[in-house]
Amino acid sequence: MAYPLAPSSLEWQRKAREYAEKDLIPFEEVAEFNEGVVPPEIAARHKARALELGFSRMDAPVEQGGLGLSKLDQVLVWEQLGRVTNALCWSMSEAHEWMFEACTPDQIERFVKPLMTGKRCECYAITEAQAGSDPEAITTTARRTGGDYVINGEKWFVTSANKADFMFLQAVEIDAGGQRQHALFLVELSSPGIEMIDNPLFGHTFASHHPTYRFKDVRIPAANRIGAAGGGMNYTRSWFRRERLMIAADAAGPPPG
Ligand SMILES: Cc1cc2nc3c(=O)[nH]c(=O)nc-3n(C[C@H](O)[C@H](O)[C@H](O)COP(=O)(O)OP(=O)(O)OC[C@H]3O[C@@H](n4cnc5c(N)ncnc54)[C@H](O)[C@@H]3O)c2cc1C
Secondary structure (H helix, E strand, O other), X not given: OOOOOOHHHHHHHHHHHHHHHHHHHHHHHHHHOOOOOOOHHHHHHHHHHHHHHXXXXXXXXXXXXXXXXXXXXXXXXXXXXXXXXXXXXXXOOOOOHHHHHHOOHHHHHHHHHHHHOOOOOEEEEOOEOOEOOOHHHOOOEEEEXXXXXXXXXXXXXXXXXXXXXXXXXXXXXXXXXXXEEEEEEEEEOXXXXXXXXXXXXXXXXXXXXXXXXXXXXEEEEHXXXXXXXXXXXXXXXXXXXXXXXXXHHHHHOOOOO
């Protein structure tokens, strides 16, 4: 059964196809022969064009300066971007709809809106040595101490951390009364106490690495916890839903030609 696409959807597909074919694909060989890295001026051009096309704010609500595209339209865009190596099509970060629902106005200004404008770049840290398929098993802690949280633990396979300046970090929050529950935090990667302890090679040459980080007494402001106490894994599930849907579209992208 065929599902006809609306003219506006076909237009998004066309824009993304043109970006992939005219801007990105000509640099595939350069990327492939240079571990996924293209000259900085080329990377800057790709990013600027992606921002101009609105790809960093497709999922963001219109009232926040986003495009508020349907998930179907976003899938059409990511299918086209997926025709190109991730070394090139991951040219920008994206602000997701759930971030605007979960974050405070201050967090939106400091972290989320700069994703739309290309001023900041994020990564997402959930996985640990003993917590992969079952993220509920994570042991990294965020202990409330006065106006801060103090983070201790280790995170594995943090994709694009080498490009990012902040991370979403899932941890076990320990409140002032000692009660433990899962919560999500915004962590500046420049915070003292964060150390990259490994950067395992994966079976490709992408410029986005997947390093392992150790957190030793890393202090972050309490204002960087996302959502109310007891927010648990809800926001991480929201991230997985949007991220994995687009990863699937990216993977389904037909090859060039
Ligand atoms: C390229 C790449 C990028 C990644 N990027 C990120 C990132 O940005 N941030 C992040 O936090 N994590 C990231 N990860 C980690 C990823 O989310 C985990 O690898 C994934 O959750 C699986 O965990 P694991 O590798 O520990 O495998 P395991 O959980 O050990 O699973 C190993 C195998 O056992 C199977 N299995 C596990 N549990 C069960 C069960 N109960 N019943 C039956 N079978 C089971 C699994 O299906 C799998 O085949 C990335 C991983 C890769 C490969």
